[in-house]
Amino acid sequence: MGSKQKLVDKIIPFILERHPDTTDLYDLFGGGGSISLYAVRKYPDIQVHYNELSWAIGGLMQHLKDGGKIPFDFVTRAEFEREYKGNDWYAGLLQSAWTFGNNQKSYLYGMPIQDFKQSLTELVMTGTLKDNDIEWLEETADDIIQKEYKKRTSTKIFLNPKRYNTPYQRRIVLARQIPLLGALQHMSRLERLVQIEKMPGIQRLNITAGTGYSDIEIKGDRPLLYCDPPYEGTAEYREGSFDHKAFYDWVMSREYPVYVSSYKVSDPRMKRVKAINTRSLLAAAYSEAPTYNYENIYWNGVE
Numbered sequence: 001m002g003s004k005q006k007l008v009d010k011i012i013p014f015i016l017e018r019h020p021d022t023t024d025l026y027d028l029f030g031g032g033g034s035i036s037l038y039a040v041r042k043y044p045d046i047q048v049h050y051n052e053l054s055w056a057i058g059g060l061m062q063h064l065k066d067g068g069k070i071p072f073d074f075v076t077r078a079e080f081e082r083e084y085k086g087n088d089w090y091a092g093l094l095q096s097a098w099t100f101g102n103n104q105k106s107y108l109y110g111m112p113i114q115d116f117k118q119s120l121t122e123l124v125m126t127g128t129l130k131d132n133d134i135e136w137l138e139e140t141a142d143d144i145i146q147k148e149y150k151k152r153t154s155t156k157i158f159l160n161p162k163r164y165n166t167p168y169q170r171r172i173v174l175a176r177q178i179p180l181l182g183a184l185q186h187m188s189r190l191e192r193l194v195q196i197e198k199m200p201g202i203q204r205l206n207i208t209a210g211t212g213y214s215d216i217e218i219k220g221d222r223p224l225l226y227c228d229p230p231y232e233g234t235a236e237y238r239e240g241s242f243d244h245k246a247f248y249d250w251v252m253s254r255e256y257p258v259y260v261s262s263y264k265v266s267d268p269r270m271k272r273v274k275a276i277n278t279r280s281l282l283a284a285a286y287s288e289a290p291t292y293n294y295e296n297i298y299w300n301g302v303e
Helices: 008-017 034-042 056-064 077-081 091-098 115-128 134-149 167-175 184-199 244-252
Strands: 024-027 047-052 206-209 223-227 258-262 269-279 292-299
Touching: 008 034, 008 223, 008 258, 008 269, 008 292, 024 034, 034 047, 047 056, 056 091, 056 184, 056 206, 077 091, 091 184, 115 134, 115 167, 115 184, 167 184
Parallel strands: 024 047, 024 223, 047 206, 223 258
Antiparallel strands: 258 292, 269 292
């Protein structure tokens, strides 16, 4: 939730240009790592510190830094329910790649879509199906689209495995052939994790997990903190409720610059220094008209 992947190049250069002598950048609500990974790649002279309260998510980031592999095996709802509440990196993988809206708790695919997505994944990964039952995929796609979208379709799947010889190529082709149902969200997320594993600079990233924002020891001559906490008035994360008042009090008591991303901050002591117009991806899934929000950047006023 609150992914900064598409906004990071508007956030980090902005705040670092305001503080050009920054020695250490702390990403205290690290999540999927968009902020930290961008900074460690683009600013090699700055020490970048990634922190995540969740042991599982932080463990996944450490797994990637250590060169651990990302499994592409299809995860069923039953396996997800057994494993996702753990504190190891695999639980972090399930929470990151296999949950609806990245909410870290709800399985990505409903029924009967799960069976369709599982067979489609097999076709993407191998270029064929065990029973070569392309017709079943086509008919099932039409049935689900009729039920879910009230549209009549006549799905036809054409896939030349010799021409499209990688899972990525096959995933893109099939998504175009079945535009309402062919996207494999879990695969695009897993592919991104593989890219993180190969990302230049990841070995320089300092990682902590299982620690709250107020318990992190801040080091460096000129530290700068960036915070992307659960937003006021929106869905909370797995860990439960978040005390925004206590957080704002903590931010305002710091003796170094702190920047906070949010749609809104109710504390008048915080200064809004930038507004970024963004499209709401979750809202777009339920509405044909685009929905936009303003991602606001607030500052505690410390130079």
